[in-house]
Amino acid sequence: MFVGAWERPVKASVYMTLVGGAWACFYTKPDQSSFEAALLERSGQLGLLSPWIRNGASDGHVQNLVKLRNEGRLHHVSLGLLSLVYRTEYDPDATLYEAQCSNVSPRWREFPQRVLDVGFVGRWWVLDSKMKDYDVNTEEFKHLPAHMQATSPPSVQEVERSERLHKESWLALTMEDEEIETNVVEVKQESVSEESSTNELTQQQTQT
Template sequence: EEGVWCRSLLSDYREACREVVVGAWERPLKTSVYMTLLGGAWACFHTKPDRSSFESTLLDCSNQLCLLSPWIRSSTSDGHVQSLMKLRNEGRLRYASLGLVCVVYHADYDPDNMLYEAQCSTLSTPWRELPHRVLDIGFTGRWWILGSKMKDYDINKEEFKHLPAHMQETSPPSTEEVERNERLHKESWLALTVEDAVDSEESQ
């Protein structure tokens, strides 16, 4: 009886595999889309950052800011990193894996806190409040919110608020300007000859 059941099960699996192969052969485009989605999901799952990755990234960002003078640090970057470091030192950072992504959120208490409010499961934070407590999202090996907050971390925009609007933003130099500056820089290192000095005096 067990042998009959095993043969029936193997027959079902064989038929299912045959249908999958035939379906993939008949619908190659659909199969390619499914395989691409599965491959992408597998890559996202295996490159998902973990808790230690967030700790390491946070400490690196804090060290980068510490190397700068307070006068040139971005207030956005500094404030965000300082708040995360405060929560870390208080033991209130939490990590949750959600399949293809992971999140870091803040809790109300340290897990070692022995207060009744901290230990009572009835008073614990409900999951519906998680979106309001999320501090960062980990996906494809990166922490996206921390990365965006650290953009231009060495530029203090508060320094330029007193300037006119057209001077608060700069644009990269054009190719002609770069070439001209390089040429002038090279010429500044050339030895000054008597003829050049005379020509310079005459032009003045």
């Protein structure tokens, strides 16, 4: 094996990469407990939000998964390199005829339609994608014009300007010498004008 790897290093590198990648996928494959923990965490995140600002798709998907879990219809299967979470029609412990008879059970060709999530490299991909922007209710903005519904991320210059203005807002105000002198002159002029107006009123009252 070492001689073959020495003679064909590219082929050996490809094989080693494939084997290492398969081992990493198998080692980081999530299990059923990790899915339940992720589901409870996402449900808690949505529970902290008001129903008016929750994303409808995120809330509906999580509520459906929680309902299936409480009914015992949510199951997990390991496929070596990845994991699948799927739903069934009945709880395995149910004593109904439809739940126990294999002749009326769903066929394997219907299994892809029952898959709800895929676990790969330590993530549940469908759940993570459904929770994107979970705190944005898109129904609130559907009546806005198209150019107002889409937003673009700020540029680097805008972010730096916002940070600079935020830092400057915490600084103490300073006044230049010229501004101080101007303010003093204005105050003196106002006091002089008030005194002159007071004197004129006094003279008018004396004359009357």
